[in-house]
Amino acid sequence: MKECNVALVIDGQTLKYALSCDLKQEFLELCLVCRVVICCRVSPMQKAEIVECVTQATGAVTLAIGDGANDVAMIQKSHVGVGISGVEGLQAACASDYSIAQFRYLKRLLLVHGAWNYSRITKLILYSFYKNVCLYVIELWFAIYSGWSGQILFERWTIGLYNVMFTALPPFALGLFDKVCSAETMLKYPQLYKPSQDAKLFNVKVFWVWILNALSHSVWLFWLPMLMTRESVWSDGKTSDYLFLGNIVYTYVVVTVCLKAGLITNSWTWMTHASIWGSIAMWFVFMVIYSNFWPTIMLAPIFLGMDRMVFSTIVFWLGLLLIPITTLLPDILLTIVHNTVFKSLTEAVRESEIRRYDPENVIRESKTSLSETARLLRSVFTRRANTRVETELELSHGYAFSQEEGGAVPQSVVIRAYDTNLPKPEGN
Incomplete structure (x- = not known):
């Protein structure tokens, strides 16, 4: 429904009739085409009823x-x-x-904290789904490869600590410290609040794109290490087992998932660096300590010496350099194309902040491009409207009794010709 540059002012007594069953739908339609609706002298229940009606209708x-x-x-x-x-x-x-x-704080609450938290919470939700799908679907691929034997690929404690230790910090960094743009820029340019209103960052389409992205990453992170270590024989004559493969895959998953968090981060702070690189380092330190627990601590005997077995393999280090990058390469290319060709206004303003340019130029260029698009559309529809009017003038109308049939001046123009700004005459 097209919005008009009209304001509606109504008092509580009149609102009682407007919200009746007979007029409620017409009243709501009228409100939705107005730019602003002011209800004065209304009761608390009428205030609640207005909000409820608008919520249910729209x-x-x-x-x-x-x-x-x-x-x-x-x-x-x-x-x-x-x-x-x-x-x-x-x-x-x-x-x-x-x-x-105070009421004036509402501007900062919406334009700054509202936009920031919308971006943060959407990334937090999508990233949490992504990192879990990325790891646990690998167990499905291993079950298919092992003939549904029931054997799990990863050691039990490493599975339990995945969300508790090794990938716990990046979601906190995204949810607490990530910023779309600076607070000053968000306050100065309310246009940056538009993506929050349009729900462009979180919807069904975006959700399934993230899930498919996680599924594709799980395929790469399992099958590439599997092909690398499938028939490997080490210098001491030993071959790899399922736990050796599991620790290699687990390492690549942790590295890839943490780097993915860096790929979607808007603002890099010391906490962002600490969460990403610290999580990766935490896994390596844990692996060294956990591999030497037994027999001092009667825990995980199958993990004994796993650090030396994995770290002494050149295939592991080669894969550590290539596999996470290969997995994230499509994401990197899509991000580059998006930020170059399909750059949004928010991304353009953020880029100008990073390069220390004035965001005013970006906003002005955006308005110019929108105005040019509107001008072109207006010219197209104006030509179509003129053609339609010429066609209608050729037809005979039998209902326009208030003016000459086929007249050149519409009735709306005649009505607008009266001066409505004259003072209202006062009665005696």
Whole structure:
């Protein structure tokens, strides 16, 4: 429904009739085409009913903000409630999702923290699914390869510590420290909030793209090491076993998953570096210590000497350099193409910040390109409209009694010709 540059002002007494069963749908349609709707002198239940009607009719995410007890019902009906703690008490603040001291803080709450947290939470969710699918689907490939023998590829404690230790820090870094752009830029250019409203970063399509990406990575991370060590015979005459293959695959998975977190990071901080490189180093340190537990500590006898077996193999180090890069190469190429050819406004502004350019130029170029596109579309539709009008003028209409049939001046132009800015006459 097209929005018009019109405001609607309605009081509580009139709103009671507008929200009746007979007029509710027409009233909602009228509200949706207005640029702003102001409801004054309304009761708390009417506030809540308005929010509920808009939510049910449009399916949009609603935000309600209030500072008193009469706003509690409205805040609770909305998806996001913001309470202002002030002279009218703390009832609204206690019933809301977020509490601010003054109304002017709403701008920073939405444009800065709202956009940041939307980007962070989407990456956190998608990355968590990705890293788990990437590891545990490998057990499926190994089950197929081993003829459904029931043997697992990885040692049990390493499986349990995957989400607890070795890949736990990158999600924290993405969810706490990642920033789309600086706070000053987000406040200065509200256009950067648009992706959050359009849900471009998290939807069904994006989710399944991440799942398919994780499945493809699991294929590479299992079958490439399998082909590398399939018929290997070492210098001492020994051959590899399933646990040797499992530790090599596990190492490549940890490295690839951590590097994937770096690939989707917008802002690199010391915490980001520590989470990515520290997680990789943590696995190597754990492997050295865990391989020497037994018999001092009666734990994991099958893991004894595994560090020396793996680290003394040139195939392992060669694969450590090639396999994670090979696995992530399509992601790197797609990121390069996206940031070069299909660059969004947010990415362009972030790039200008990194290069210490003025983001104003990027915003201006974006507006120019949009204006040029709008101008071209307007010219096309204007030509079509003129053709349609010429065709209609050739036809005979029997219903236009208010003006001459086939007249050149539409009735709407005649109505707009009256001056509506004249002062209203006062009665005696």
